[in-house]
Amino acid sequence: MEDLFKSIYxxxxxxxxxxIAINGRLFLSxxxxxxxxxxxxxxxxxGVPIYDLNENIPVEDCLIxxxxxxxxxxxxxxxxxYEKLIALYDWCTLTxxxxxxxxxxxxxxxxxxxxxxxxxxxxxxxxxIEKT
Amino acid sequence: MQHYKWFxxxxxxxxxxxxxxxxxxxxxxxxxxxxxxCPIGKIKRTGGKYxxxxxxxxxxxxxxxxxxRGGHKVQIIAGNKKVFYARFVEIGTNKxxxxxxxxxxxxMNKTRIMAEFKNRL
Numbered sequence: 001m002e003d004l005f006k007s008i009y010x011x012x013x014x015x016x017x018x019x020i021a022i023n024g025r026l027f028l029s030x031x032x033x034x035x036x037x038x039x040x041x042x043x044x045x046x047g048v049p050i051y052d053l054n055e056n057i058p059v060e061d062c063l064i065x066x067x068x069x070x071x072x073x074x075x076x077x078x079x080x081x082y083e084k085l086i087a088l089y090d091w092c093t094l095t096x097x098x099x100x101x102x103x104x105x106x107x108x109x110x111x112x113x114x115x116x117x118x119x120x121x122x123x124x125x126x127x128x129i130e131k132t
Numbered sequence: 133m134q135h136y137k138w139f140x141x142x143x144x145x146x147x148x149x150x151x152x153x154x155x156x157x158x159x160x161x162x163x164x165x166x167x168x169x170c171p172i173g174k175i176k177r178t179g180g181k182y183x184x185x186x187x188x189x190x191x192x193x194x195x196x197x198x199x200x201r202g203g204h205k206v207q208i209i210a211g212n213k214k215v216f217y218a219r220f221v222e223i224g225t226n227k228x229x230x231x232x233x234x235x236x237x238x239x240m241n242k243t244r245i246m247a248e249f250k251n252r253l
Contacts, residue, residue: 041229043224045230046235046239048240048242065232067230110223112219112223114220115217115227116227118226120223120226
């Protein structure tokens with residue numbers, strides 16, 4: 001899984017629109033204390049192996065969620081970053097060490113305000129990877 | 133001339149009953165798994181407004197399933213009026229990292245769900 005996280009992180013390289021919009025603040029699982037807004041966090045919701053007849057694990061079925069946070073009053077900033085996020089990751093081809101990437105498709109999205117009245121945009125992706 | 137009796141209505145009624153039972157079975161599988169995965173807090177807080185009260189395990193106890201009217205789908209539900217924070221636990225917030233329990237419960241039991249459906253139908 002470490003390779004998958006690394007490839008997701010690498011996909012958001014310094015030249016991309018998403019990187020510029022969030023100023024490189026893309027974190028795995030949780031953001032450090034006191035991180036400036038806006039920022040993005042991604043984490044593994046679930047990872048299920050799909051076994052073949054020989055009981056090997058050739059394919060991993062992973063659910064990855066991205067959360068974009070913004071402290072602005074309006075939802076403009078968070079939706080703008082979300083647009084850049086989906087432009088980057090929808091059906092993208094990840095380069096993952098020890099795995100072949102099969103697909104990365106978006107399965108759901110949700111815009112809401114969290115407990116601190118900050119905007120949060122969540123997108124869930126299903127990533128299928130095959131062990132080489 | 134032969135006469136055939138058509139039991140279509142009875143057949144459809146029976147199929148609907150079986151489908152509803154299958155959905156109940158699926159709901160039970162996911163509910164059980166979600167309850168196992170659900171985090172349990174340690175803080176107990178009583179008094180004051182009801183939304184400020186906390187009892188360890190209340191989120192876990194709030195997990196339930198409901199077969200929708202028509203018997204076409206089953207909903208797995210977590211949280212209620214008091215346990216409003218279910219979505220914060222599932223999705224995460226800017227202060228707390230997520231501890232998803234509903235989606236993993238479905239993902240982990242996909243094969244069991246399919247088997248349950250096949251067995252019942």
